[in-house]
Amino acid sequence: MLLEVLQGTEAGGFILLQDTVSYSGRHLLKSYISTALKREEEVVHVLGFEACEKEFRDGLDRTNAQRLHFHNAYSDPLGWTGNSAFTVHQFTLEDVSTLIKQTPQAKAVTLVIDSLSWILRHHDPAAVCQRLQALKKGGAVRTVIVLVHTDMHQRGTVGSIRHLATSVVTVAPGTRGLGAVAKTTRRTKSGKLMQDEETFSINEDLSVTIHSKLSHPGHTHVNTDETEVDPTANLTFNLRLSDTERQAKEKLALPFVFSKEKKSALLQPGPGSGRILYEPDANDDYDQEDPDDDLDI
C-alpha cells in the first residue's frame, strides 16, 4: 500500500508522513518527489525549512529538476538576516497561493512541506489546520505532502492534523537493522479505512523496494505465541529410565532399610561382647503377673 500512496494512484489528497528521531522520513519524502517528477504534467513546489536546497536536490533526477520549485525557507525562516525568500509567517493561504501561481501553466501541482514541525512551532495548530484544509479545498493544489516529526509535538496536535489527512504514513526503523517499517493508513473516498504495515528500503535512485508485508501484525504475534510448548523438551536432566538403569536402581540398597542380613548381624552378639546377668536378690519381690508392681504410680 505504501507504493500505491507513493505513486499517487488515487489522484489528489493530503499525505502525512510521520517520523521520529530514530528514523528520518525525509528520504521517503524525496522518493515521493522523484516519482512525482517522473509524471509528465506534475509540478512540485517545496517549502523547505529543514534542509538547504543543495541537500534537498541531491539525489533527485536532474532531467526533471526544472519542474521542482524549491522555496528557500531554510536560510532565513524568521527574517533575522533580511534576505529571506520565504518566512514562516508567510504561511498563509494568500502567500502560498501566489507562490504556486508562479507556474500557471501547470496542470497538477504538488505542494511539499518540509517540515510542518517548523510551522507548528510558530503558528497556532488550529490555524495551521485551517490553512491546510483551505489549500486542499482551494483547487490550486492537487496533492499536499507534509512531513511531521511527531516526537516534537503534543499528541493532540499531531492527532488533529491526522484527521485532515487522506493517507498517513508512519516510518520507524526496522527490527533487524535492515530497512524500515512503514505503517500506512489510507482513507478512500467512500470513507473506508485501509491499514497496512510493510518493511521497505530506499535505493540509491530513490526508488522504494517493499520487502515484506505484515498486514495484521497483532494477530500473527498472538498465533506464534499460542503454539503448544513442551516443558520437558530442553531439560538438563533425564526424566526416563532405560532397563539397565532400572535394574541398577533396584539393586541398590538404601541405607536405612533393614534387610535380613543387617538384622541378624545386629542381633547375634559377637564373641567377647558384654552380657547382662540378673540374679534376683532376696528382697526383690518379682511378680511374674505384674512386673511393674514396684512402681509407685
Place this chain on the structure above:
Amino acid sequence: MFAELNSILNSSPESFKQGEFILVSDRQTDASFLIHHFLSFYLRAGCKVCFLGLVQSFSHYSAVSQRLGVSLNQAREKGQLVFLEGLKESLGVLLQGDTSNGTPALDFLRDPSSGLRGLYDFVHGNIRGSEGRAEDWGPPVLMVDDLSVVLSLGVSVGAVLDFSHYCRATFCSELQGTMVILVRCEAEEEEEESDEGSERLQRGLTHQCSLTLQVQGLPTGYCRDIHGEVEVCWRGRCDGLQIQRKLFQYKVCDKGTLFFARGTSSAVL
C-alpha cells in the same frame, strides 16, 4: 584531542568532513571531555572557532586545553578564537542593568521571551567580521557549552531550536563550517510528557544534526575503570543509508580518554 576518538570518527585535523553539525549530549554523567576534545581539535586544524562558554570560566577551558597541548590565550590573541564568557558577561548584564555596556548577545537574560536573536547576531557578526580580513583561518566552527543552560534561564525550547537552526544555516550550509553543541538531559523519565524541557530540546536538535555523540553513565552505577558509554550515531543525509550506530565505553584519563568496545576494558580482560 584524543587520537582514538579521531579514528572512530574517521577524521583528523588535516582532513575532516565539512558542514557537519555534531550534537553531544549527556545523561547522568559529564560529557565535557568531548567539548575539550573538539575545541583542541578544531584549533589545531586551524579553524576559526567561536566558542560560547556558558557554564565555565575561560581559565577553566584554558587550563584543560593546556593539558591537551593547545593554548587558548595564544589562539585568542591571534584572533583564531572568539570566546564568549557567559558567566562574566551575564553578571554585567544583570547587575548594571542598562543596555549600553555589555554585549547584546545576552539580552535574553533580561527578557527571555525575546529569544536568542541577540546571541545569533553576536556569533554571526564575529564570523562575518572576520571574513573581510585576511583569510588565514580555515572553515568557521561554532561550539556551545552547554545550550540547555538557557532553558533554565527562561528561554523556550522553540527559541533555542530557532537559534540552532540559524546557526546551522550559517555555519554548516553557507560557510561549510562545523557546529558542536553540548546539551544536558535531565535524568527524570517522567518529564517526557511535558512539552518544555531538555528532552524535547535534545530531540529537536537530533532532527537537525548529522552526527550525535550520546554519553551515558553505566546503567550499573559508578565504576573506577569504565566511566560510561558513548553512542556514536551517524545520521545519513544524502546517501540512502540511514542511521549507523556504534557503542563504546570510555575512561577519562589524565591527558586523554580511552575508548574501547563494550566489555573489553583492561579491567575486565
